[in-house]
Every structure is written in structure tokens, then in C-alpha cells.
Amino acid sequence: MQITSPDFKQNARHALDDVQLQKALGNVRAGFIDKRLKAVGALPEFDALRDSARDIKNHTLEHLDLYLEAYEQKVTAAGGHVHWAETAADARSIVLDLCRTRGARTVTKGKSMITEEIELNDFLDASGVVPVETDLGEYIIQLRGEHPSHIIAPAVHVNQDQVEADFRRVHTHLPVDRDLTEPETLLDEARKVLRAKYFEADIGITGANFLVAETGSSIIVTNEGNGDLTQILPRIHVVIASIEKIVPTLNDAAQILRVLARSATGQDMSVYTTLSTGPRRPGDPDGPDEYHVILLDNGRSAMLGTEFQEMLRCIRCGACMNHCPVYHSVGGHAYGWVYPGPMGAVLTPALIGVEKGGHLPNASTFCGRCESVCPMRIPLPKMMRHWREKEFERGLNPATQRYGLKAWAFFARRPRLYALATSIAIPVLGAFGKAKGRFSWLPFAGGWTKHRELPAPETRTFRQQWSQREALKQGGRA
């Protein structure tokens, strides 16, 4: 996957002009927010559970090495195999090695962001193994040769008529005159096509929402049931999970599950929460003969002990992007790598470097909605600020921005001069903008005013108004 995060501005411009995308993004704005609010409103303990979930993950991260060891021991005791991978390339070669030694030609896949991160599909394709995505959204974008634009609704940028066109293009074995005008008929068609694939596959690959140290279980949370068919029908089940997916106990998983689905889709529980522990047991009539877990680091351990450690609490619910005005406007692909929205803006520079991903933390209005809805209470705006500082320290942002900031800093460090300058500038701006109440163009701000208007300021500065307010308060008290 080509990383286009450095071109965020250009990507955003294209996204704003993309009619299909803008139509599709309306579904994000309309759907997720109300559903979440309703589910949260029906659970008085929701905020207490957020605290509990945050504390569990904080505790886990402070003891991550020990929980990973405990987890590994339980998986092995249950007859499973644990593989450790430092990098994406290491994880890919472990998968390929499993495919080669088992003679696997087809793998089915449950929905997994970690396999997007390690670009598993392209790699398998190039190695002669056919990967089949089975989540409806993932299947649709696989047919389109695209990447997910949302971490829980990968095809949220695609409209129904586009899905119909893709199905007609690919499912050529079906009658041309079939009716595909309803979402139900599209889903039915995908269900039939994919049903056969589960039975053909040699290996089923899933991600994991949680790994439980107490029992050595991997947990997947889904609504369609594709992840389950992926992990029970093929001979081999491979779980790929990053190291921070660990939780200590089943009870800890239960706490976080209560905030996960509510934050993601507004459900009390997702339809399927499945705990898998080891391979098929003696006498079991079904289930995989082999169970493998690939524990992937890929940059996580480097976040521990830094100002970005709290990001490792993320449970990938998508609430931050569902509530983000920037995501609502440009969608997920503009972010240019795997993880979009506010969580992507924080995680991407950590995983691919601030040189490539450092521009994403600038794609924020700092309105704070992401943090206010984050079930794990991750201070996303604060961490975006940390990235902005790092970008500035390394001289990565453009010269005009740096000079602008320097000019502002010059005044900000001299309060009297600042007051003088603003007391001249603000009335001038105010006078010019008085007629309309806003500006549709301003010198040096053309990029800003191109897509929106700047409200004209009051004729007095904020500081002038503030001192007057304080003076009135004092007067009132005296």
C-alpha cells in the first residue's frame, strides 16, 4: 500500500470534490452518533465502565511483558502455538511459512485491521496464496482493489449502486438479469458466494479484539458471523494480534466489552463475541486441527514509556472518527495509510514515522469530541499536540507555517506589543467586515477561506472585552 499521508492536503481536496464519497459520508454523520448516544444513555454505569476499562488497560500496559508470558503459557498448554513477530515482514513470513508447510492455497480472512497494517493480502497474492476477505465490507473493497476507509465499516465510502456494479463485474457466473437493486439481494449474493469459500479454504485468518492471559483465549467481536466461519471450518486457525491486545482476565474482557459495542455501533453487545482457546479437542466434532497466534510488535513497544503510551489502550471501536468533523468531511482514505480519523492521526506517526505521518495530527480542529467519546479515555487532542511539537522540532512543517508561528511567538512573548498590535488590527478587520459580518477572502488566508467564510471579529479584542468583564465583576462585588 502506497503511503499518501504526507499528501493529506491534496487528498482532502480530492475528497471534498468527490461526489460519491460526500454522499456516502452522509451515512457516517447520520448513523453512528445517534445510535451510540442511545445505547450510552440506557446504561447509567457507562462512564464508570470507561474508567474501569481505562484502568484495566493501564495496569496491563505497565505489566505487559508478564501478561504476554502468562498468555503464551496458557495458549501452549491448550495445544496452540505462539509466534512472535517484531515487524510486519516477520509476521508475513510466519503466515507464508504456515501456508507453504501446510500446502495451503486459499485462506479466508475475518475482518482484521492488523492484516491491513502488515499488507498481508498483497503479499499472499504475490506468493501464490489466494486471500479471501469474508466480512461484507472487506469483501466489497477487496473486489474494488481498495483499502478500508473506516476501521469498523471498511466500505463506508462506497454507495449501493457501486456495490451492485462490482458484483456484476465479478460474479459473472450468475444470471445477468438478476435483481440487485436492494441491499438484501446484494447481501444474499455475497452470502452464497462466500459460503463456498469457507469450505474451500485451508487456513482461516482472524485478528483479535482481546487476548486473555488468564485462559490463553483470543476473542473476536463481530456482527456477521464471518469471523466464526473463518475460524471453525478450515483445518488451521491463525490469529494475528498486536501485543497490546492483552487483557488479564475474562472479567477484564467483560468490562471492556460493555464499552466496545456501545461506542462502536450503539449495540449493547455485538452479535458474536467468540472466545477461542487452542485447537479442536479430542472428540470434538468440528473446529480447526491447528491453532496459531502471531504476536506482533511492529512499533508498539517503542510507544511504551513515551507520551504516546496511552494510545495503546485503543480498542479500535471507531467512535473517534464517527464524531470527527474532519473525518466527516474527507473520509478515511485521505489520511493516506491504514488508520484514519483521530486515532489514526495519533497512531500513524508512531508506526510509520513522523516524517511520513506527521501531517495527520494537523488535520484536527481540536474540538475535543474524539476524547469526549473515547471509551478508553485516550487524550487524543493532547497527543496530537505532542506530534505537532515533534514535527516543529524537526523542522518538518512548511516554511510559511514556521515563519507564521515564529511571528506569532514574537508577539505572544511581548504582551504589551501583542495588545497594541491586536488593538489596531482587530478594529480594522472588524470595520472591513462589518457590512457582511464575515470574510469570503482574506490576504494570506486564501486556503482557509476557499471552503468557508471567516467571521468578522468584534471591534474590540478578546483581552479588552475580558478586562472590561472582570472590571464589571469587581465593581459588582464592591
Next chain:
Amino acid sequence: MTTPRAAILGKIRGALSGADDAARRAAVEARLSKAPKGVIPARGQLDDVSRIDLFCAMAEKVTCTVARVRSHDHVPKAVSDYLRARNLPHAVRVGDDKRLKSLPWDQIKTLEIRRGPSDGRDEAGLSHALAGVAETGTLVLASGKDNPTTINFLPEHHIVVVDAKDIAGDLETVMGKVRRKFGKGEMPRTLNLITGPSRSGDIEQKIILGAHGPRAVHLVVVG
């Protein structure tokens, strides 16, 4: 040569350095052995009758259908009624679960009982739940030699028998039951928590039932 395992654990330990290792080990052992409960929602903390009612109501909210019968002896008829009401073939796929095997199936002469795991050609499957969770209307099913997991996912209709006395208020209580039944730290190969029929919202965020798993989930609550 350093193994990837040693490298990853080494990086983690390096980042967490400064902490008292003995204290960290003690904290981990304590948490794993005690498995403290966190915040338990009040919603499910009810007397027996109200808890079962809540379970049924929550299951219906996620588009399950519910039939309540007085004893296990009434289950075969409830299964038959469900199939007939939906004009389904009078056949059902069942594992060897003793709680289901011992039922008076011969009372319903025309009902075909297919034993063993599903191969995807069954219209209806029948399972017995290990437990129910009232707070969310969730069914808990454990795999084992008598309980094929394929029955939970491949048939179009999934009928699940739940004993009313197995309906707990919250998920943690069920996890406690799993520990008692299978041993502390031990699990069945697959533990399925099922909350409603399979669904997808991947086409323009419209929720449609029957994505890859059952289109319908019918509960028979006994007692």
C-alpha cells in the same frame, strides 16, 4: 542470536524499567488468580422472575424470538411449532448434548432429528445454551464433543434451549460459571456469546439480518 520473543519482551522491559520487578510479578499473579470484578451494571441485578423477563425482553430487542415452556419435556413441541410456523422442513440438526438427547422426541413423530455437526445444508439447528445473560439478552454456548460449533453458524435458523435457572444477571457471573465448570483458567475450545441473529450494516449503514450466520435465532426458555 536473540529470538524475536526475547527481543520484544526485552524492549517492553526496557521501556518499563525502573519499576520493582517483584512487586510487578506479585500484582500480575494476584490479578490472574483473583480476577477482580469491576463495575457491574445494576440492570441485570434482579430477582429470579424479573431477571428471566429482562433476558427475554433484551433478546427480543435484538430480534430474537422467544418461546417459554414449563419443562424440558415441552421442548420438542416448541421446536416443531417453530418450524411449522415458518413453513420450514420438519427437520433439525442437533449435537449429542445429553440435555437434548434425553427429550421425548418420539412425541413428534414426523420431526427428523439429524445428529452431528452441520455441513451447511441444514435449514435449522438446535443447541442447548450453557447460560444466558440478562443484561444484554446474550446466549452463551460452549463447544465440546456433544456440542458442534457449526450448528451455531451454518443453519439459517438457530433454535437455542436455555434453562431459566442458567440465566445470570451479568456477564461476569457467567464467566464465574465457566471457571467452575471447566476449571480456573481452562476453557472449552470455543465459547460463543450470541446476541441476536447475524447482521451486517456494510451497505450504506442499513442493518440487514442474515449476513453469514443464522437469519433467525429462536429461544426456548425452560422454566
